[in-house]
Amino acid sequence: MKRAGFTTVWLPVALLLPQLSIIAIFFYWPAGWAVQSSFYLQDPFGFGSTFVGLDNYTDLGRNTEYLRIAWFTVIYTCLVTFFSLAIALLLAVKADKVIRGARTYRTLLMWVYAVAPPVAGFMGIMFFDQRTGPITDLFQTVGSDFKLGVNYTDTATAMVIAAVWKQIPVNFIFFLSGLQSIPKSVNEAAIIDNRSATGRFWQVTFPLLAPTTFFLLIINITYALFDTFGIIDTLLKGEPGNNPMTLVYKVFLDGFRGNDLGGSSAQSVILMVLVLILTVFQFRLIERRIHYT
Amino acid sequence: MTGISDTFTQSKKHVARRPIKWSVVGDHAVLVAGVLLMVLPVFMVFATSSHDRIEIARTGLQFGFSDQLGVNYGKAMFEKGGFTDTVDGSLMLMNSMILGFGFAIGKIIISMMAAYAIVYFRLRFATLAFWIIFTTLLLPLEVRILPSYEAIQSLGMANTYSGLIIPLIASATGTFFFRQFFRSVPEELVEAARIDGAGPVKFFIDILVPLSRTMIAAIFIIMFVFGWNQYLWPTMITTEESMFTLVRGIKQITQGVVDSNDIPEYGQALALSIIAIIPPVLIVLFFQNWFVKGLTESDK
Numbered sequence: 001m002k003r004a005g006f007t008t009v010w011l012p013v014a015l016l017l018p019q020l021s022i023i024a025i026f027f028y029w030p031a032g033w034a035v036q037s038s039f040y041l042q043d044p045f046g047f048g049s050t051f052v053g054l055d056n057y058t059d060l061g062r063n064t065e066y067l068r069i070a071w072f073t074v075i076y077t078c079l080v081t082f083f084s085l086a087i088a089l090l091l092a093v094k095a096d097k098v099i100r101g102a103r104t105y106r107t108l109l110m111w112v113y114a115v116a117p118p119v120a121g122f123m124g125i126m127f128f129d130q131r132t133g134p135i136t137d138l139f140q141t142v143g144s145d146f147k148l149g150v151n152y153t154d155t156a157t158a159m160v161i162a163a164v165w166k167q168i169p170v171n172f173i174f175f176l177s178g179l180q181s182i183p184k185s186v187n188e189a190a191i192i193d194n195r196s197a198t199g200r201f202w203q204v205t206f207p208l209l210a211p212t213t214f215f216l217l218i219i220n221i222t223y224a225l226f227d228t229f230g231i232i233d234t235l236l237k238g239e240p241g242n243n244p245m246t247l248v249y250k251v252f253l254d255g256f257r258g259n260d261l262g263g264s265s266a267q268s269v270i271l272m273v274l275v276l277i278l279t280v281f282q283f284r285l286i287e288r289r290i291h292y293t
Numbered sequence: 294m295t296g297i298s299d300t301f302t303q304s305k306k307h308v309a310r311r312p313i314k315w316s317v318v319g320d321h322a323v324l325v326a327g328v329l330l331m332v333l334p335v336f337m338v339f340a341t342s343s344h345d346r347i348e349i350a351r352t353g354l355q356f357g358f359s360d361q362l363g364v365n366y367g368k369a370m371f372e373k374g375g376f377t378d379t380v381d382g383s384l385m386l387m388n389s390m391i392l393g394f395g396f397a398i399g400k401i402i403i404s405m406m407a408a409y410a411i412v413y414f415r416l417r418f419a420t421l422a423f424w425i426i427f428t429t430l431l432l433p434l435e436v437r438i439l440p441s442y443e444a445i446q447s448l449g450m451a452n453t454y455s456g457l458i459i460p461l462i463a464s465a466t467g468t469f470f471f472r473q474f475f476r477s478v479p480e481e482l483v484e485a486a487r488i489d490g491a492g493p494v495k496f497f498i499d500i501l502v503p504l505s506r507t508m509i510a511a512i513f514i515i516m517f518v519f520g521w522n523q524y525l526w527p528t529m530i531t532t533e534e535s536m537f538t539l540v541r542g543i544k545q546i547t548q549g550v551v552d553s554n555d556i557p558e559y560g561q562a563l564a565l566s567i568i569a570i571i572p573p574v575l576i577v578l579f580f581q582n583w584f585v586k587g588l589t590e591s592d593k
Contacts, residue, residue, distance in 0.1 A: 005412075005413050005414050005415045005483075006413055006414050006415070006483075006487075006492075006493040006496075007414070007415050008414065008492075008493055009416075011410075011414070011493055011494070012409075012410035012411075012413075012414035012416050012419075013410075013416075015406040015407060015409055015410035016406070016407050016410045016411075016422050018403050018406065018407075019403050019404065019406070019407040019426060019468065020407075020422065020425065020426070022403070022459060022460075022462055022463045023425065023426060023429055023463050025444065025448075025463075026441060026444060026445075026459065026460040026463040027429050027432070027437075027463045027464075029440075029444055030437045030440030030441040030443070030444050031432060031437050031440065033440040033443065033444070034437055034439070034440040037440075087327070087330075090323065090327075091323070091324065091327040094320045094321075094323045094324050094327075095324060097320050098317065098320050098321060098324065100321075101321075101324075105324045105327075105328065106581075107578065107581060108328045108331065108332055109324075109327055109328060109331055110577070110581075110585075111331075111574050111577055111578055112331050112335070113518070113577060114518050114522075114570070114573035114574040114576070114577045115335070115522075115570050115573075115574070116521070116522035116524065116540040116543070116569060116570070116573075117522065117524060118524050118540055118543040118544060119540065119543055119566050119569055119570055121543075122543055122546070122562070122566055123334055123335075123338055123566070126338065126341075126353070126354055126563075127334065127354065129353055131353070132349075132350075132351070132352055132353025132354070133353060133354070134337075134353065134354055165330070165331070165334070168327075168330075168331065169331070170588070173585055173588055173589065174588070174589060177585065177589040197316070222433070226433050226435040226436070227435075229435055229524065229525050230522075230524035230525065230540075233524070233525075233528075233544065234543065234544065248435050248436070251435075251436075251438065251439070252438065252439075252525070255438070255439040256439070256529070261439070264439055265439065265440070268436055268437060268438075268439065268440070271435075271436045272432055272436050272437070275432060275433065275436060279430060
């Protein structure tokens with residue numbers, strides 16, 4: 001709040017009202033409803049529901065399929081986060097270094113940000129097509145028979161590649177802006193101390209980028225968990241079968257296709273807790289954001 | 294005279310001929326590889342969208358162009374499709390525009406108002422309001438998708454534009470962004486405005502809004518792209534085909550490509566994907582600097 005704020009009472013209330021009412025109707029009500037129905041067992045034909053306490057949660061804990069999906073989500077998130085961060089960092093370092101064409105490179109590397117995830121998924125279908133896909137051909141030349149939608153690992157690979165491709169631009173933009181905010185004098189001083197460019201990068205530049213990297217880590221985990229839904233749904237062509245999927249996709253499947261309201265709500269609540277932990281972590285990070293300069 | 298100019302250019306050439314720095318060449322090679330990685334897939338989709346469906350079915354994605362560009366894009370834009378034969382590309386394009394603009398504008402207005410109230414007024418429950426709003430950052434729509442759908446259903450807002458747009462606005466990203474920006478506006482400004490007799494409404498409209506122009510532009514671009522690219526929510530809330538957005542329509546297209554017994558309309562499907570990509574990409578490209586600013590400053 002500003003020190004010299006206005007003291008009118010009705011105006012701020014009126015200003016806050018639209019946002020607060022939207023949040024109440026479309027956020028708190030649904031969220032509360034999810035928590036509540038996670039304790040109930042819904043009749044499959046829609047005739048009422050019975051209170052079952054924590055049964056929905058314990059069922060999930062015993063459900064091997066759910067645990068398998070959870071485990072896959074962890075691996076998937078790690079892979080997507082690692083590769084999209086690593087590739088973006090490499091490109092950002094190079095784009096920061098070159099003098100000629102730096103702006104053109106920046107433009108060409110970042111515009112994929114605007115491509116919608118399901119479009120990326122559809123492109124994946126074309127590229128990983130069993131007969132004609134260029135990437136399938138590529139795999140064939142190394143002797144691997146790539147079968148999207150049939151083979152578990154192959155489908156997972158396609159999902160990771162599409163998700164990484166889509167996420168590189170965001171990471172690139174943040175890394176580049178992080179690199180550009182490092183003062184020139186620091187780099188010059190480092191050049192005097194250490195002649196090896198690689199050594200300079202790991203000892204000086206990378207630690208200076210730590211705040212950006214931590215921030216991006218959270219962003220990427222959230223992206224892999226939630227925003228890749230469009231990619232996964234298109235790549236699986238709406239036929240999950242035995243294919244790999246993430247926890248969010250499972251919530252959607254159980255709730256909409258399987259009509260398991262209680263189980264789906266319990267899964268939602270588990271995800272809510274997960275995001276809560278991530279966000280608290282993120283806020284603490286922003287508060288304590290390390291500034292070297 | 295010619296001799297002099299000759300020797301001049303020669304000496305210039307001599308100066309310019311420095312030893313090639315292989316590290317610089319390597320940097321450029323990495324960047325070019327990166328650019329190819331990002332650009333080539335979309336380019337191939339674009340090139341292939343100019344081919345005949347039979348050819349695409351036989352040989353897959355192409356590097357070169359063919360002569361079916363107009364035909365495919367014409368079909369994608371104006372040929373009615375879907376189960377009810379009511380939806381074509383131009384209608385989906387319009388729906389996407391409504392979603393993109395409606396979401397971005399609605400979000401900016403609502404979050405600016407809320408942020409103004411939180412930052413500039415001495416309000417007893419300001420902190421409470423702040424926390425009520427910021428809790429929403431914790432739960433992305435994907436997590437509470439089922440109950441949100443139920444809420445929309447019971448309000449009778451399924452298959453309406455307001456049902457499509459308003460629930461998406463219910464997150465605090467915009468408010469958070471404007472709050473940070475307003476806090477960085479110098480305190481003296483509001484003091485001076487009050488001395489000059491400006492009320493809160495006048496200060497907001499005549500001083501604060503013009504001052505936030507760049508911020509508004511930046512957040513508009515991000516929000517437009519975000520709204521345009523929404524997938525899960527439109528998939529659930531729009532069951533009538535006349536309400537489909539382009540990104541939502543992609544699912545229908547892929548379904549068609551997978552299910553059809555005939556040779557699928559690859560060309561048309563790829564053309565529609567390109568149409569779905571173009572508007573947000575153009576906005577990001579044209580307003581690059583604002584976009585980057587908005588993206589990288591929203592995290593502070």
